[in-house]
Amino acid sequence: MKLYCKHTGMRLGMLIFLFLFGTADCTFAYEVAVGLGSTADKSATAAMGDREKWPMVADLSWGPLANLYPVALLTHAQQEAVFNNFRQRRAIAEIPYSGVSWQGKQPDIAFIEGFGFKVPYVFSINEAHQDGMLSRDEIINLKNRFPAKKIIMIARSWVRDQDHVQAVADVVDGVCIEYIPSNVPYNIARHVAPFAGWAWSHDKILLFLMPPQPDDYQSDRYVRAVKQLAQVVYNENKGILPHGWLQSDRFIFVPANYTYGESRIPYVTEDSTNSILAAAKALLMMRPSLDAGPVRPAGRALPPVFLLLP
Amino acid sequence: MKKIIIFRCAGGCFLGLLVTLLCLTSWESLSLAAEHTQADVVWAKSDGLRYELFSSSLKNGNWSQPEQVTNDNADNLHPCIDMGPDGRKWLAWTAMEQGSYEIRYAVFKNGQWSDPKKLPSDLKSNISPSLVVDDGNVTWMVWAGNDGVHNDDIYFSRFIHGKWQKPARVNQANNVPDILPRIELMAPHGYQVIWQGFRKNGYVKLVSRWTGHGWGPEHIYRNDASATKAKNRNRQEIKPPKFVPQTRQMFLRTY
Numbered sequence: 001m002k003l004y005c006k007h008t009g010m011r012l013g014m015l016i017f018l019f020l021f022g023t024a025d026c027t028f029a030y031e032v033a034v035g036l037g038s039t040a041d042k043s044a045t046a047a048m049g050d051r052e053k054w055p056m057v058a059d060l061s062w063g064p065l066a067n068l069y070p071v072a073l074l075t076h077a078q079q080e081a082v083f084n085n086f087r088q089r090r091a092i093a094e095i096p097y098s099g100v101s102w103q104g105k106q107p108d109i110a111f112i113e114g115f116g117f118k119v120p121y122v123f124s125i126n127e128a129h130q131d132g133m134l135s136r137d138e139i140i141n142l143k144n145r146f147p148a149k150k151i152i153m154i155a156r157s158w159v160r161d162q163d164h165v166q167a168v169a170d171v172v173d174g175v176c177i178e179y180i181p182s183n184v185p186y187n188i189a190r191h192v193a194p195f196a197g198w199a200w201s202h203d204k205i206l207l208f209l210m211p212p213q214p215d216d217y218q219s220d221r222y223v224r225a226v227k228q229l230a231q232v233v234y235n236e237n238k239g240i241l242p243h244g245w246l247q248s249d250r251f252i253f254v255p256a257n258y259t260y261g262e263s264r265i266p267y268v269t270e271d272s273t274n275s276i277l278a279a280a281k282a283l284l285m286m287r288p289s290l291d292a293g294p295v296r297p298a299g300r301a302l303p304p305v306f307l308l309l310p
Numbered sequence: 311m312k313k314i315i316i317f318r319c320a321g322g323c324f325l326g327l328l329v330t331l332l333c334l335t336s337w338e339s340l341s342l343a344a345e346h347t348q349a350d351v352v353w354a355k356s357d358g359l360r361y362e363l364f365s366s367s368l369k370n371g372n373w374s375q376p377e378q379v380t381n382d383n384a385d386n387l388h389p390c391i392d393m394g395p396d397g398r399k400w401l402a403w404t405a406m407e408q409g410s411y412e413i414r415y416a417v418f419k420n421g422q423w424s425d426p427k428k429l430p431s432d433l434k435s436n437i438s439p440s441l442v443v444d445d446g447n448v449t450w451m452v453w454a455g456n457d458g459v460h461n462d463d464i465y466f467s468r469f470i471h472g473k474w475q476k477p478a479r480v481n482q483a484n485n486v487p488d489i490l491p492r493i494e495l496m497a498p499h500g501y502q503v504i505w506q507g508f509r510k511n512g513y514v515k516l517v518s519r520w521t522g523h524g525w526g527p528e529h530i531y532r533n534d535a536s537a538t539k540a541k542n543r544n545r546q547e548i549k550p551p552k553f554v555p556q557t558r559q560m561f562l563r564t565y
Contacts (some may be wrong), residue, residue, distance in 0.1 A: 129556055130356040159404070159411060159437055160387055163490055164558050166506060166513070187409060190435065190456075194487060201512035240461065240486050240508060 029293040030246045032060070032283045033092065034276070035209060035256025036082075037067025040263040046074055049081030053268035054277045058085045060284050060296060065123065065207070065254050066112050067094040083115035091117045092152070092207070097126035097138055102145060121205065123152040123176050131156065133164055139171045152176050152205055158194040165198060174205025174250075181210040182225035185232045192229065193236035199250060200241050208233070209254045210279075217264035219274065226255055226279040227286060234290045246292035255279040347564055351550045352379070352389040352401055354559035361385045361559070363403060365423070366551055368564075373551035379416055379423050383407055386414070389561050394443035400469075402429070402439040402451060411435035413453050430474050433465065434458035440492045442501070452480060452491040452503050461487040464505050466525065480518050480525045481507060488516075504531050 034057065038045055051058050063086050071079060091112045101107065109119050124142060125132045134142070134153040142151045150173035155161040158177075165175060177195045179188070192208065199206035210229060216222040230253060234246065257263050257276045270277040287295050349368035354361040363379040363386045380386045384407035393399045399418035404411060405426070413429035413436045429436065433455040441451040449469040454462045455477065464480040481488040486508040493503050501520040506513045507528070515531040548564050 129558070130361075131558065133558070135558075159406060160385070163388070163438070166490060184409070190411070194489075197487060197508055198513065201508065242511065 028247060028297050029249075029287045030251040030253065030290075031062035031249050032057070032280050033062040033065045033207070033252050033254045034086075034280060035065045035067065035211075035254045035258075036071050037065070037094065038070055038257035038263060038267075039259055039261065040257050040265060040267075042070040042073050044257065044263075044265075044267050045070055045082065046078045047266065047268050048085065048277075049078055050268070051085040054085070054270040054281075056284065057270050057277045057280045059087050061086065061088065061280060062249070062252055063088040063090040063117070064092070065094060065209070065256070066091045066108070066117075066119075067256075067258075068108055068111065072111070080115065083112075083117065086117075089117050091119050092121040092123050093119045094123045094125075097124050097134065097142075098128065100124070100142065100145060106146075119149065121150045121152055121174070122146050123154070123207065125154045131161060131164075133161060134168075134172070136168050136171060139168055143171070150174060150205060152207060154178055155195070157191040158198075159190055162194070162198075165195075169198075169202050169204070172204070174207065175199065176207035176209050176254075178209040178211065179229070180213055180225075181229035182213050182216055182221060185228065188229055188232040189236045193233045196233055196237045196245075196251070197240055200237075200245055200248075203250070205250050205252070207252045207254050209256055211256045211258050212263060212265055214259050214261055214263070216259070217274065221274065222255075222265055222276070223274050223279045223282050226253070227282050230283055230286055230290065238291075244291050244293075246287075246290050253280075253283045255283070347548060348393075349548050349562060349564040350391045350393065350399060351554060351560065351562045352391045352403075353550075353554050353556075353561070354385075354387050354389060354403070355555055361387055363389050363401070365391070365401065365418075366554075368548065373553075376553060377423070380405075380414075380426055382426070384414075387559055388438045389559070390440050391561060391563050392441055392443045392449075393563075393565060394447040394449070395445060396447045398443075398447070400441055400443055400449050402441050402453075404437040404439065404453075406437075411437050413437075413439045413451070415439075415441075415451075429453075429467070431455065431465075431477055433477065435462075436465070437462075438490055440503075442493050442495055444495070444501075450493055450501060452493045452505075454489050454491060454505075460485045461508075462489050464488045464491045464503060466493075466503070478524070480528075481505070481516065482528055 093109050093112055095108050112119055126134050126138060132154045139151055152174035153172055155165055155175045155177050175195060177192055179192045195206055210226055212222045255276050257265055265276055267276045270281040272278050284295055287293055352365045354363055364376045365379055366376050367374045384405040387404045389403040391399055391401045402413055402415040405414045414426040416426050417424045435456040437454050439451055439453040441449055443449050452464055452466045455465040456462050465477040466480050467475045467477045480503050488505055488507040491503050491505040496502050502517050504517045507516045516528045517531040518525040518528045550562055554560055
């Protein structure tokens with residue numbers, strides 16, 4: 001009986017400890033999500049079914065940005081293998097405004113939820129507008145359609161889009177700045193970096209969606225470009241925002257694999273010199289140098305002794 | 311009792327007639343006002359590769375056919391237009407071309423737009439202009455400029471005696487972004503610039519007023535619609551023509 005109580009007490013203590021430090025994904029740093037939208041051969045996506053090829057990203061990433069092309073073309077077993085590798089069971093659903101089902105189930109979200117994921121964010125584009133951004137009314141329509149979800153709209157340039165972004169700041173929950181990271185630092189500073197100040201001061205979600213150029217498969221170009229974008233965003237804002245501003249899960253970097261024509265970049269392995277998930281891993285590894293805390297949350301690095309406890 | 315009812319009915323009819331008459335009178339005067347309102351709309355439209363600018367004018371209740379103002383390799387964005395007492399219209403916009411960001415402008419006179427010209431500036435980038443033309447046909451322009459070292463600031467220049475003045479900063483010296491300026495005429499006379507500045511870890515709306523010699527200190531902006539002059543009074547009442555593709559990258563000015 002005593003033994004039982006002792007074990008029960010220890011288990012309870014462990015549970016509390018794990019809850020506080022181990023399993024709770026508290027905000028400690030910017031996040032890295034995996035963009036599943038891809039113009040590479042679908043075999044590149046299917047290769048993510050092998051978790052050994054991306055263990056760190058699978059463990060530490062926020063989850064997928066679920067553009068369902070070409071995931072939807074994989075077999076169900078392949079889809080399951082890819083989705084099951086994400087430790088975090090949450091996803092951002094990418095839904096074009098023209099594809100919103102205004103009644104009943106939203107098929108894209110139902111598809112993602114079918115793999116046991118929660119979908120807290122909906123990212124939408126309206127290509128009927130020249131700039132793709134949602135109008136105020138469209139944002140409100142989406143909020144009414146998905147009342148429990150945060151609505152994120154696309155933007156492509158602070159220079160071009162800042163007035164509209166500021167004008168809808170009271171209704172939109174976040175912005176996804178889609179930008180090719182291999183652009184020169186000056187342009188990243190002008191078109192991308194100021195979104196961080198806007199998101200920070202308005203308490204908004206900000207996705208940095210980074211598709212490659214067609215020739216970014218060469219050498220380590222894509223990984224370098226993604227690191228450069230994060231560094232420029234950090235440098236440009238460190239004189240404006242308080243120290244440690246990137247210690248927030250509102251900022252999510254999203255390497256993706258779609259480009260003009262077919263992409264030749266593989267998703268895996270995360271340890272290769274140039275892959276989508278090598279870029280994701282590089283972003284995770286940059287956290288300390290961008291004043292964004294440790295690579296892993298402190299509670300994640302449990303001393304082995306705790307794992308041996310009964 | 312019957313008389314009273316008849317009286318009430320008659321009174322009701324009379325009142326109804328009066329209201330209808332008043333409504334018709336007001337409707338007529340509103341229609342007349344709309345017919346006599348002059349307006350310009352300018353907008354940027356993508357041709358698939360880049361944005362070009364177009365304009366249309368409202369006269370006698372009809373919008374003119376769209377007229378293309380730019381045809382070049384730049385993305386032409388953020389248009390703003392105003393007309394002076396001499397009938398000349400000034401249009402300014404941001405031109406983004408091969409990593410350069412400059413303010414360009416064109417003048418409409420004798421029934422046609424001039425070729426675009428560049429606003430002289432030593433700044434590394436210049437975007438998002440706003441302009442008004444005063445009673446003396448002097449054009450006042452503000453925009454967000456960047457010196458390549460600090461964050462964006464609000465700059466100002468006037469076109470006097472055929473040339474632009476050297477750009478001067480409107481906001482206080484700082485190293486935080488100041489963006490999206492808008493210049494307005496104020497009643498009874500005077501000018502104000504309203505913009506968004508990053509202050510105390512967030513964007514706030516700021517205003518600076520013309521003192522006669524320069525721009526006064528910046529303050530937090532509190533909307534006082536009654537203080538702005540009639541120039542934009544009818545802006546909400548006039549709808550842009552249907553051929554304008556969207557409401558973003560569009561500017562509508564009523565006179």
